[in-house]
Amino acid sequence: MSQEIKPLKKGEKIIEPLESIIETEKQAIRIIEDAKAKAKKIIEDAKIKAQNEYNIAFQETISKINEKASLIIEEEKRKADLEAKKIIKDTEDKIKDLREKASKKIDEAIKKMLSIILMEE
Amino acid sequence: MTLENLMNIIIEDAKKEAENIIKEANKNAEQIIEDSKKNAITKALEEEKILIKRAKEEAENIRNTILSEARIKSSWMIIDEKTKIINEVIEKTKEKLKEFTKSKEKYMEILSKLIINAGSTLGGGELEILLNKQDLKLPLDIKKLEKIVEEKTGKKTIFKIVDEDLQTIGGVIVRTKDQKIIINYTFEGLIESHKRYLQKEVSKILFSE
Numbered sequence: 001m002s003q004e005i006k007p008l009k010k011g012e013k014i015i016e017p018l019e020s021i022i023e024t025e026k027q028a029i030r031i032i033e034d035a036k037a038k039a040k041k042i043i044e045d046a047k048i049k050a051q052n053e054y055n056i057a058f059q060e061t062i063s064k065i066n067e068k069a070s071l072i073i074e075e076e077k078r079k080a081d082l083e084a085k086k087i088i089k090d091t092e093d094k095i096k097d098l099r100e101k102a103s104k105k106i107d108e109a110i111k112k113m114l115s116i117i118l119m120e121e
Numbered sequence: 122m123t124l125e126n127l128m129n130i131i132i133e134d135a136k137k138e139a140e141n142i143i144k145e146a147n148k149n150a151e152q153i154i155e156d157s158k159k160n161a162i163t164k165a166l167e168e169e170k171i172l173i174k175r176a177k178e179e180a181e182n183i184r185n186t187i188l189s190e191a192r193i194k195s196s197w198m199i200i201d202e203k204t205k206i207i208n209e210v211i212e213k214t215k216e217k218l219k220e221f222t223k224s225k226e227k228y229m230e231i232l233s234k235l236i237i238n239a240g241s242t243l244g245g246g247e248l249e250i251l252l253n254k255q256d257l258k259l260p261l262d263i264k265k266l267e268k269i270v271e272e273k274t275g276k277k278t279i280f281k282i283v284d285e286d287l288q289t290i291g292g293v294i295v296r297t298k299d300q301k302i303i304i305n306y307t308f309e310g311l312i313e314s315h316k317r318y319l320q321k322e323v324s325k326i327l328f329s330e
Contacts, residue, residue: 020128021127024131031138032138032139035140035142039143042143042150043149043153046153049150053154053157053161056161057158057161061166062165062172065168072176073180075180077180077183083187084191091199092198105326106206106213108326110213110217112322112323113210113319113323114217116315116322
């Protein structure tokens with residue numbers, strides 16, 4: 001406020017202007033108080049929103065981590081399934097080999113069985 | 122400066138201050154929300170280690186379960202196959218035994234041996250012999266068999282052939298007269314009573330490298 005304040009002229013009223021100034025000051029204070037109240041509300045709302053945002057961000061991050069965890073499990077399961085299939089396939093091959101070798105000795109086995117049953121041993 | 126000007130300035134200043142207060146509040150509000158998001162992410166990431174560790178443990182358990190089941194299945198497949206092969210051998214042996222019963226002399230020799238063996242095990246005495254329909258027609262020398270058993274047991278032995286329509290491919294059942302003790306030397310009976318031993322011996326031949 002660099003403007004010059006003019007001196008009062010003779011007969012000029014002083015109370016009314018002062019009252020006006022006081023009233024204006026009060027109005028200014030109300031404006032600031034309102035602003036402070038609004039600011040307080042903004043912060044309170046922000047805190048509520050922050051809590052919601054916290055929950056959302058937490059859940060989103062946890063979901064991503066859970067997805068990652070699920071992928072780890074799925075991948076390990078997929079690998080294990082493949083290994084299991086290989087075990088079964090190897091067993092099938094082993095069984096073929098087993099039968100092939102056994103088929104060459106069946107006569108010998110029957111002979112042995114007969115000798116036991118007929119008490120030749 | 123007029124009074125009105127002064128009042129306007131006061132109100133304008135107040136409005137500016139109010140505006141600043143609101144601006145600052147908005148800025149703080151944004152910061153609060155932003156910080157909250159950051160905190161949430163940081164907190165969630167702290168959980169990550171635990172969750173991933175748990176997932177790895179679960180994955181390991183699943184893997185072990187799948188592989189154990191496969192190994193158990195594999196073992197059973199081999200046991201099943203071996204059992205099938207042994208059963209095939211048993212069936213073929215039965216066919217051979219059936220054929221063998223047609224070779225009268227050799228079969229009678231075995232049958233006599235089985236009767237002597239059973240009679241001796243029963244300790245001689247009055248014994249009953251059960252044969253199938255076909256074997257009832259065989260000219261077994263019962264007197265000779267009685268004598269051999271008597272010599273072995275030191276007890277007078279009498280064999281009586283009983284026709285009870287025995288259902289068997291061959292062999293004999295010998296029992297005491299009071300039927301309290303029965304020796305089942307039919308081929309099926311012998312296979313059944315020697316099953317474990319037969320399986321073991323046949324496995325040695327069939328499945329040894």
